[in-house]
Amino acid sequence: MSNKKLAIIATKGTLDWAYPPFILASTAAALGYDVQIFFTFYGLQLLRKSLDHLQVSSLGNPGMPMPMAMDKWFPVLAQALPGMQSMMTMMMKQKMRSKGVASLEDLRNLCAEADVKMIGCQMTVDLFGFEPSDFIPGIEMGGAATFFEFAGESDICLFM
Amino acid sequence: MANVDKELDARGLNCPLPILRTKKALNDLTGGQTLRVVATDPGAIKDFQAFAKQTGNELVESGEANGEFTFVLRKKA
Numbered sequence: 434m435s436n437k438k439l440a441i442i443a444t445k446g447t448l449d450w451a452y453p454p455f456i457l458a459s460t461a462a463a464l465g466y467d468v469q470i471f472f473t474f475y476g477l478q479l480l481r482k483s484l485d486h487l488q489v490s491s492l493g494n495p496g497m498p499m500p501m502a503m504d505k506w507f508p509v510l511a512q513a514l515p516g517m518q519s520m521m522t523m524m525m526k527q528k529m530r531s532k533g534v535a536s537l538e539d540l541r542n543l544c545a546e547a548d549v550k551m552i553g554c555q556m557t558v559d560l561f562g563f564e565p566s567d568f569i570p571g572i573e574m575g576g577a578a579t580f581f582e583f584a585g586e587s588d589i590c591l592f593m
Numbered sequence: 594m595a596n597v598d599k600e601l602d603a604r605g606l607n608c609p610l611p612i613l614r615t616k617k618a619l620n621d622l623t624g625g626q627t628l629r630v631v632a633t634d635p636g637a638i639k640d641f642q643a644f645a646k647q648t649g650n651e652l653v654e655s656g657e658a659n660g661e662f663t664f665v666l667r668k669k670a
Contacts, residue, residue, distance in 0.1 A: 460609040463616035464647045533607040533634075543613055 439468045440584035442592045446475030448487040453593050455540035462547035471580040473554035480568045484537045488522040598626040604633045624670035632662045
């Protein structure tokens, strides 16, 4: 019997949206799935060597729970002030650490160890002027057709 | 408590780490050997049942005491 297959398209380059693809991919791999993730547009940020630059924003994100009831006394416009995004990111990272949530680097390493295949979108690489040296080793570059080769055979296909 | 071949402390870890560490620990065992996992993530109860069902490793024991969840898995032969 051949393994089940999970195909994921990762399109977001923020700290919060970096988690779902890596969590689901690593878990599926642990359950015996063959997994591929296609990173396109802002999702390419998740393949860069360091992930320290990923941030989370409360702007345009009304579902984000804020500490100390900040959403009650902080007008939305004030969340656009310089430094706010860094502060939100810092608080989010602190919260994740205190709750025992894995770091993104750890999850990405676990994916790589479990043979999750990570493919960067060549078109986006060219569009944003990335260099191959910007990315972690062991990934492949490809286009939409590359993705469909695997996704067409997949049991589950997710767009994130 | 029954004797097991390997122990895994997954306390303080959150989803999906207990499952990923469990999978790794099972890799070191041979078929029929047992692994005890202790976790504090409340989601682990359902996750370990689902893990066992999907991977064919048997969940032979599952318990809770003082906010800690204990699972014993027998590796698929």
